[in-house]
Amino acid sequence: MQSSKQFTIEAGKGLALSVKKGQFVRVINTYGTQVVDTWAFSEEDTESLLSMEHCREVLQRIIFEPGDQLITNRYQPILKFTEDTSPGGHDTLIAACSQEMYIHAGRKEYHANCRDNLINAVKPFGIKIGITPSPWNLFMLAPIRESGLIDYVRPTSKPGDYVEVCAEMDCIMAFSACPDEIYPTNGGDGTPVDAHVILLNKNSVK
Amino acid sequence: MQSSKQFTIEAGKGLALSVKKGQFVRVINTYGTQVVDTWAFSEEDTESLLSMEHCREVLQRIIFEPGDQLITNRYQPILKFTEDTSPGGHDTLIAACSQEMYIHAGRKEYHANCRDNLINAVKPFGIKIGITPSPWNLFMLAPIRESGLIDYVRPTSKPGDYVEVCAEMDCIMAFSACPDEIYPTNGGDGTPVDAHVILLNKNSVK
Numbered sequence: 001m002q003s004s005k006q007f008t009i010e011a012g013k014g015l016a017l018s019v020k021k022g023q024f025v026r027v028i029n030t031y032g033t034q035v036v037d038t039w040a041f042s043e044e045d046t047e048s049l050l051s052m053e054h055c056r057e058v059l060q061r062i063i064f065e066p067g068d069q070l071i072t073n074r075y076q077p078i079l080k081f082t083e084d085t086s087p088g089g090h091d092t093l094i095a096a097c098s099q100e101m102y103i104h105a106g107r108k109e110y111h112a113n114c115r116d117n118l119i120n121a122v123k124p125f126g127i128k129i130g131i132t133p134s135p136w137n138l139f140m141l142a143p144i145r146e147s148g149l150i151d152y153v154r155p156t157s158k159p160g161d162y163v164e165v166c167a168e169m170d171c172i173m174a175f176s177a178c179p180d181e182i183y184p185t186n187g188g189d190g191t192p193v194d195a196h197v198i199l200l201n202k203n204s205v206k
Numbered sequence: 207m208q209s210s211k212q213f214t215i216e217a218g219k220g221l222a223l224s225v226k227k228g229q230f231v232r233v234i235n236t237y238g239t240q241v242v243d244t245w246a247f248s249e250e251d252t253e254s255l256l257s258m259e260h261c262r263e264v265l266q267r268i269i270f271e272p273g274d275q276l277i278t279n280r281y282q283p284i285l286k287f288t289e290d291t292s293p294g295g296h297d298t299l300i301a302a303c304s305q306e307m308y309i310h311a312g313r314k315e316y317h318a319n320c321r322d323n324l325i326n327a328v329k330p331f332g333i334k335i336g337i338t339p340s341p342w343n344l345f346m347l348a349p350i351r352e353s354g355l356i357d358y359v360r361p362t363s364k365p366g367d368y369v370e371v372c373a374e375m376d377c378i379m380a381f382s383a384c385p386d387e388i389y390p391t392n393g394g395d396g397t398p399v400d401a402h403v404i405l406l407n408k409n410s411v412k
Contacts, residue, residue: 075310
């Protein structure tokens with residue numbers, strides 16, 4: 001029997017969850033247009049975390065695929081990428097947005113951003129964020145063209161498409177429904193929307 | 207008139223230097239086979255540092271080229287990439303090697319590594335390293351093939367080839383003559399060698 005619990009990542013906001021080894025997490029692109037920046041920290045040692053640059057090294061790919069074992073900066077398996085109903089291509093190259101990005105883009109006022117969403121979401125778990133770890137940008141497409149140019153394009157996910165991972169260690173996962181309305185990657189229409197997360201026990205005792 | 211000072215990055219070891227705004231730094235691949243992991247931290251705020259994921263975002267390329275302005279995680283210019291006599295292609299995708307990498311590769315004993323070299327080199331400057339920032343892997347080639355595979359190949363630099371940058375702010379630059387003998391990226395013959403750094407004042411008062 002399965003048991004599950006659903007959480008909302010509110011539009012432009014963050015969420016963090018404690019995920020136990022063996023639990024599955026589905027990140028749902030409820031409306032199809034929303035990028036979800038995703039992080040995972042070992043519960044035991046929060047300086048051990050899902051690392052894009054270590055996954056790229058070991059997997060020898062910039063894009064991760066179902067079946068891939070995703071590792072920490074200590075080369076420990078932290079998430080198994082189990083399923084993807086979206087067209088895939090989830091970006092691993094680009095920084096989380098931050099207040100400084102919006103200032104760089106010409107904004108004068110405070111703008112909600114994935115860095116602050118991460119900081120606030122993981123604070124109750126005792127995790128302090130210094131330099132922002134590179135996020136796994138679910139549903140974000142930043143393909144490299146033949147010329148070498150990184151292109152920023154709208155997500156091609158359908159409403160309800162999801163990415164599923166299984167925790168390979170007890171961890172804190174954090175998500176940000178990216179508030180960016182500047183790059184086209186997040187739908188490009190200026191409206192961040194809700195996304196959802198389902199925490200799933202697939203093999204709970206009958 | 208120019209004034210200059212030369213430093214040795216000993217084979218498999220690290221080096222850090224204080225570099226003032228306007229000074230030029232040449233990283234020399236003295237024997238042509240040596241990868242040099244490179245970092246730069248703002249002297250004023252050492253949590254502001256050269257960031258691969260922010261440079262890729264703004265430059266829209268995974269490979270940086272002469273003329274590029276390289277930025278920090280706060281979107282501030284920190285280095286201008288002024289010259290490259292090597293064939294280029296300096297990797298921005300792959301993590302610095304660490305003790306955990308060598309354990310993952312089957313080693314049992316302590317192995318010199320770029321992470322520890324960074325930690326030790328910047329300690330005298332009051333910089334503490336938690337999660338290792340992604341290095342700019344000078345002279346390291348990790349091209350992405352058409353299949354999407356990241357390939358690891360030997361450096362194609364000639365002895366004496368160099369990369370030159372100009373500091374756009376006062377900063378601490380750190381270097382590691384990578385001790386890796388597992389991947390072919392570092393020459394692949396199991397012998398890390400010395401590299402050199404020249405700190406250059408091009409427009410000093412005559």
